[in-house]
Amino acid sequence: AQSVTQPDIHITVSEGASLELRCNYSYGATPYLFWYVQSPGQGLQLLLKYFSGDTLVQGIKGFEAEFKRSQSSFNLRKPSVHWSDAAEYFCAVGTILTGGGNKLTFGTGTQLKVEL
Amino acid sequence: EPEVTQTPSHQVTQMGQEVILRCVPISNHLYFYWYRQILGQKVEFLVSFYNNEISEKSEIFDDQFSVERPDGSNFTLKIRSTKLEDSAMYFCASRGQGSEAFFGQGTRLTVV
Numbered sequence: 001a002q003s004v005t006q007p008d009i010h011i012t013v014s015e016g017a018s019l020e021l022r023c024n025y026s027y028g029a030t031p032y033l034f035w036y037v038q039s040p041g042q043g044l045q046l047l048l049k050y051f052s053g054d055t056l057v058q059g060i061k062g063f064e065a066e067f068k069r070s071q072s073s074f075n076l077r078k079p080s081v082h083w084s085d086a087a088e089y090f091c092a093v094g095t096i097l098t099g100g101g102n103k104l105t106f107g108t109g110t111q112l113k114v115e116l
Numbered sequence: 117e118p119e120v121t122q123t124p125s126h127q128v129t130q131m132g133q134e135v136i137l138r139c140v141p142i143s144n145h146l147y148f149y150w151y152r153q154i155l156g157q158k159v160e161f162l163v164s165f166y167n168n169e170i171s172e173k174s175e176i177f178d179d180q181f182s183v184e185r186p187d188g189s190n191f192t193l194k195i196r197s198t199k200l201e202d203s204a205m206y207f208c209a210s211r212g213q214g215s216e217a218f219f220g221q222g223t224r225l226t227v228v
Contacts, residue, residue: 032215043120043207044159044219051215090159094215097164097172101147101211106159 002027002093006107013081014115021076021110023091032094032102033074035065038109039087047089050074061085086114118142120220122208128226129198137193137223139208145218147211148191150183152176152204153222159207165191198227 003026013019025031032051036044048059055067065076074091088111092104121140129135141148150162163173165183173181182194191210195202205224209217 034216036219043122043221044209046216046218049216092159101149101164101166101171102215102217103149103161103164103172104151104159104217105161108158 004107012113019078023074025093034092036090122220126224139191141210145210145212149209151207154204
């Protein structure tokens with residue numbers, strides 16, 4: 001069965017510093033990988049996704065992620081964090097369903113705090 | 117920009133009562149989902165719905181839960197007899213031909 005591990009529950013960075021959020025997955029086939037962000041009281045917003053091809057994917061808000069098959073990782077990065085990036089970040093792996101569509105298996109999330 | 121809309125944003129219900137959570141998916145989407153997030157825990161898959169039937173459901177989605185797309189635009193989740201442990205944030209999501217799901221803002225269900 002697929003699973004996602006986000007080892008860091010909380011991370012605090014200073015505004016302007018670089019950021020890397022870790023994500024490891026377990027999945028038998030080529031994974032569909034996603035990063036979502038959840039601001040307080042908000043829903044889940046897609047930051048970026050990986051399906052195939054270039055292993056470095058660019059997303060919204062200046063985020064990028066790199067798929068490394070050998071490490072089963074899909075870490076999220078941002079070169080310079082802004083105070084508005086404070087939120088909870090979820091990594092997810094997508095599984096194709098035989099009945100159509102797919103379902104997402106989420107990690108436990110990483111809460112990002114940004115110090116001014 | 118099209119978005120998934122959920123109502124209400126917060127629902128308080130008494131234990132044992134039926135509750136219906138409503139969602140309006142993005143209009144040309146074909147696949148519909150419900151997820152839930154118990155406070156402090158991860159987001160969990162409940163059910164997927166395609167072509168007017170359930171395509172997969174999790175072990176959480178027992179006989180107390182049902183989904184319906186009654187009129188071609190709304191997508192509802194019904195909990196027949198709510199329990200305290202049903203208290204959670206419920207997210208509706210929809211997907212078109214692309215592979216990413218778009219999520220609504222969620223409905224916070226509180227069972228008292």
